[in-house]
Amino acid sequence: MWRLSCRSLLWVVCCMxxxxxxxxxxxxARVSEPVFDPAKGVWTYRVESQFMSRExxxxxxLPDEFDKTKQYRVLYVLPVEPGIGGRYGDGLQEVKKxxxxxxxxxxxxxxxxxxxxxYGAHASDPGIRHEDYIRRVAVPLIESRYPTxxxxxxxxxLGFSKSGWGALTLILRHPDFxxxxxxxxxxxxxDRRSFGTFETARHFGTEExxxxxxxxxxxxxxxxxxxxxxxxxxxGYRSFGTNASPDGRPHTAAFHERLDELGVKHRYRNDLxxxxxxxxxxxxxxxxxxxxxxxxx
Numbered sequence: 001m002w003r004l005s006c007r008s009l010l011w012v013v014c015c016m017x018x019x020x021x022x023x024x025x026x027x028x029a030r031v032s033e034p035v036f037d038p039a040k041g042v043w044t045y046r047v048e049s050q051f052m053s054r055e056x057x058x059x060x061x062l063p064d065e066f067d068k069t070k071q072y073r074v075l076y077v078l079p080v081e082p083g084i085g086g087r088y089g090d091g092l093q094e095v096k097k098x099x100x101x102x103x104x105x106x107x108x109x110x111x112x113x114x115x116x117x118x119y120g121a122h123a124s125d126p127g128i129r130h131e132d133y134i135r136r137v138a139v140p141l142i143e144s145r146y147p148t149x150x151x152x153x154x155x156x157x158l159g160f161s162k163s164g165w166g167a168l169t170l171i172l173r174h175p176d177f178x179x180x181x182x183x184x185x186x187x188x189x190x191d192r193r194s195f196g197t198f199e200t201a202r203h204f205g206t207e208e209x210x211x212x213x214x215x216x217x218x219x220x221x222x223x224x225x226x227x228x229x230x231x232x233x234x235x236g237y238r239s240f241g242t243n244a245s246p247d248g249r250p251h252t253a254a255f256h257e258r259l260d261e262l263g264v265k266h267r268y269r270n271d272l273x274x275x276x277x278x279x280x281x282x283x284x285x286x287x288x289x290x291x292x293x294x295x296x297x
Contacts, residue, residue, distance in 0.1 A: 023150075025140035026050065026132075034060065034145075041096055042110075049137050053127035054114050057084055058138055059092055060146075061108040063101050071147050073154045073294065075100075075108045075287070076134070078119070078163035084112050089278030091158070098284045104291050106156075107146055111138045116199045119166025120213040123205030130203075131170065135177060152179040156290055158283075160184040161239070161276065162198060165215060168232065172218035175225040182233040182290040184272065184282050188215045188255040189247065216258065223262040229296065233267040233289045234259065239276045267293060 025031075028050045034043040042059040049056075063072075077091040084090060092110035095101060101108045115128055122128035143150050155178045157167040164186030171181040187194070191214060194200065195207040204210040211217060226232060236252035247254065256268045267289045274280035 023136075023140045023143065025144060026136045029137045029141075031141060040093065042092065045141065047137060047141070049133055050126065051129035051133040051137065052114050056112045056114055057110075058112065058141065059084060059110040060142070061092055061096055061101050061110075062146075063105055063107070065102070068147050070105075071149050071154070072105060072107045073156060074139075074142055074146075074148050075106045075156045075158060075290075076138070077108060077110045078157060078159035078166055079110060079112065079117060080159070080161050080163045082113055082115055082117070084110060088161070088276070091278045091283070094278045094283045095287070098287070100284065100287045104287070107142065107148065109138070109142055116162075116203060117166065118162055118200060118203040118213070119169050120204055120209070122203060123209040125205065128203060130166075131173070134170065135174065139177075152177055153294070155179050156294060157181040158286060158290060159186070160278070160282070161186055164188075165190070168215045168234075169213050169218065171232065172215060172222050173213070175222060175231075180231050180233075180290055180294050182235065182267075182286050184235040184286050185238045185252070185276055187251050188234065189249070189251045190214060191216065191247075216255070219255075219258060219262065219264070223264050226264045226266070228265070230265040230267055230293045232259070232264065233269075233286070233293065235268070235272050235282070235286055235289070236270040237273040 030048040032046040034045050036043055042061050045058045046055055047058055077095055080088050092108060095108050113130055117130055119130050121131050148154050157170055157178055159167040164183030167181040167183050171178040192207055192211050195210045200210055234252060234256050252270055259266050272282045274282050
């Protein structure tokens with residue numbers, strides 16, 4: 001049985017879960033009551049799910065003036081490493097440092113994984129199904145406990161490197177589920193020849209399965225869903241903005257060119273040339289662009 005701290009009990013009393021919305025959390029998931037971490041300023045859930053091999057954390061950063069009678073957009077800050085934080089920093093803490101949860105009135109969420117996240121599903125290993133975990137556990141959990149829009153317009157994705165790749169994979173595979181995605185300095189031009197690099201073989205299992213998640217391939221298939229207004233932001237520049245993709249061009253610029261060729265409205269900046277991690281200063285600009293898209297008429 002989960003033990004509740006005094007702060008957690010206060011949360012349960014003052015902010016009881018809202019009625020379930022149109023999506024329900026996976027019935028096999030086990031979720032603890034949230035515990036407040038005063039050092040980080042976030043609420044932490046511990047979650048067991050059939051889609052991953054062991055328990056993982058979900059952290060939630062609320063606006064300082066959180067009002068349970070309002071509806072909030074949710075920003076999902078996608079990690080590039082297992083767990084919370086690590087070599088490349090803590091994305092949710094960078095969001096908190098920038099104050100964007102207050103500036104834009106956002107609920108901000110970090111979803112942890114026990115293996116290197118590529119935001120897909122393994123061809124045969126049921127414990128590596130990150131796409132299912134986000135859509136069937138993390139999002140329903142947040143929307144059942146907080147006052148959110150409960151639709152695609154209220155679900156925003158932010159990532160860099162492999163998590164920027166994942167942000168675009170998720171929105172391209174599920175354009176009716178996620179509303180907006182921003183990717184900074186990501187290997188978006190990977191193709192089947194890239195299978196095996198950056199632990200993609202461990203995550204996807206087979207080259208054929210890996211191909212189902214390639215942003216470039218998905219873009220060709222789903223372009224029509226993104227021609228009416230800008231919902232995707234592709235930003236650079238540092239590593240994959242300069243490194244050549246399999247076709248010889250830098251990833252960021254080449255993906256932008258393909259978006260233009262297909263008539264996909266998007267935001268593009270190739271001048272955010274800072275260190276390849278969460279804390280190098282690109283996050284505020286990226287979220288500003290993401291919110292410009294979300295708030296556009």
